[in-house]
Amino acid sequence: MSSTDEYRDRPVRPYVLTGGRAVPSRNTIRPETLVVAALPSKPLPVSAGRTERALFGMCRRLLSLAEAAVYLELPVSVVVIVASDLVDSGHLSVRTPAGAPVSREVLEELLHGLRKLA
Amino acid sequence: MAYASSPDNATDTGPSSTGGRYLAETVQRSAKILVVGAFGVGKTTLIGSVSEITPLRTEETMTTASVGVDDLAGLGEKKATTVALDFGRITVSPRLVLYLFGMPGQRRFWDLWEGLAEGAVGALVLVDTRRIEQSFEVLDQLETHTAGLPFAVAVNQFPDSPWHGEDELADALDLPPRTPVTSCDARDPAGSVKALITLVEHALANQKVPS
Numbered sequence: 001m002s003s004t005d006e007y008r009d010r011p012v013r014p015y016v017l018t019g020g021r022a023v024p025s026r027n028t029i030r031p032e033t034l035v036v037a038a039l040p041s042k043p044l045p046v047s048a049g050r051t052e053r054a055l056f057g058m059c060r061r062l063l064s065l066a067e068a069a070v071y072l073e074l075p076v077s078v079v080v081i082v083a084s085d086l087v088d089s090g091h092l093s094v095r096t097p098a099g100a101p102v103s104r105e106v107l108e109e110l111l112h113g114l115r116k117l118a
Numbered sequence: 119m120a121y122a123s124s125p126d127n128a129t130d131t132g133p134s135s136t137g138g139r140y141l142a143e144t145v146q147r148s149a150k151i152l153v154v155g156a157f158g159v160g161k162t163t164l165i166g167s168v169s170e171i172t173p174l175r176t177e178e179t180m181t182t183a184s185v186g187v188d189d190l191a192g193l194g195e196k197k198a199t200t201v202a203l204d205f206g207r208i209t210v211s212p213r214l215v216l217y218l219f220g221m222p223g224q225r226r227f228w229d230l231w232e233g234l235a236e237g238a239v240g241a242l243v244l245v246d247t248r249r250i251e252q253s254f255e256v257l258d259q260l261e262t263h264t265a266g267l268p269f270a271v272a273v274n275q276f277p278d279s280p281w282h283g284e285d286e287l288a289d290a291l292d293l294p295p296r297t298p299v300t301s302c303d304a305r306d307p308a309g310s311v312k313a314l315i316t317l318v319e320h321a322l323a324n325q326k327v328p329s
Contacts, residue, residue: 031203034147066217
């Protein structure tokens, strides 16, 4: 059975942070998607919320959304929604968006890299 | 930026990033492998043994994966349950980073699986031969909820694990033909990397089959 280690409730409902939305504006963003501030950089609008600002600041260098979520102490699903908005507005850019199946080239590069570690 | 609590390491020493929170700027894409298995089988141990960062724990909400917010809003007593996910990463080349996500095996988390399996290279199923029956649920889930996702089985060898031959184990677990079975000590980086290699080789072999 489970322990509380894998399972708990949070006091703030996630939809509060996303303006009531449960679904991101694009479905090409996943926990492992790499994001970074878009160039040329442009400031966020004054209307940007706290979560947008925090994520945008976090992404001044390259990292995955899952990592950004951990450092921001937010659920990944919330960060995915906020990141989608920031991609739509041109503030964040995504490296190789998800969607296509993993290519043979990527698998071979992965295998080669892992063999070097073994 | 006032609230941007940032992952600082950012003294910008060197090109990054072993030990640093950020990735090297040369990285162009990510790949993902799921590490699945029954509770306590050693998923996070395996991830930690190969990860270049201390495994991170994030939370995923079940409700956004399975139910719309309207449904949630209408059900005052429904709890927005969150599930902890542990993950780690390996920069396998200057261009490519691999993320390993530990997936809880319990039946009530099934909705979460489909979302996380999307775009994954495959799944490494960790099995504890002392509690082999606990793996049935996980394998069943893989075959029904993430059909088509390549997976390999790795026995996490505990000191008192009974020995099973690979064939015997494949039989006991009723694995699909050609599913690789290997063993490792999840605490040992080299063995864990080898288990991952077995999975990636299997995923590559699967690609050869014309679809």
